[in-house]
Amino acid sequence: SVPMSKVLQNLQAQNIIAVRKVELDDGAYEVKAVNAQGQMVKLRVNPQTGQLIDAPAVQNKITALQAVKNVEAAGYHGVYKIEFDDDEYKIEAFDAKAKKAELEVDANSGKISKKW
Numbered sequence: 001s002v003p004m005s006k007v008l009q010n011l012q013a014q015n016i017i018a019v020r021k022v023e024l025d026d027g028a029y030e031v032k033a034v035n036a037q038g039q040m041v042k043l044r045v046n047p048q049t050g051q052l053i054d055a056p057a058v059q060n061k062i063t064a065l066q067a068v069k070n071v072e073a074a075g076y077h078g079v080y081k082i083e084f085d086d087d088e089y090k091i092e093a094f095d096a097k098a099k100k101a102e103l104e105v106d107a108n109s110g111k112i113s114k115k116w
Contacts, residue, residue, distance in 0.1 A: 002050040010050045011043070028053055038063035040084060040107070064089060067105040074112055076101060090115075 004022070007029060011019060015036040022031050022045075029045040039061070044053040062070075067089040068079055081092040089105040102115040 001047040006050045007045055010045070014052065016041070016043070038065060062089070062105065062107050062110045066110065067091060067107070070105055070110050070112055071103055076103065
């Protein structure tokens with residue numbers, strides 16, 4: 001098999017800008033990463049060649065930037081934390097009354113829901 005550095009080099013050549021996770025599973029590396037458009041993607045890589053097995057599967061339609069813009073357009077400001085997990089962005093910001101708000105933005109639809 002090729003060294004992990006070669007796998008990562010090949011991913012970078014495919015416009016993958018941030019690798020979140022690489023795990024060997026079912027005879028292939030399963031990769032969760034962010035592409036140049038800011039979308040989370042799932043990839044499968046051949047460990048013998050370091051090449052992609054199939055085209056990247058876009059995991060979400062809404063980028064982190066779009067999620068933050070949606071939150072700001074909904075009247076929130078001062079975003080101070082954002083993370084991506086389970087097909088949603090978890091965003092912490094302040095509401096119109098300057099109170100902390102924990103929001104979830106669906107990564108497919110962009111719909112915002114308030115956690116607290």
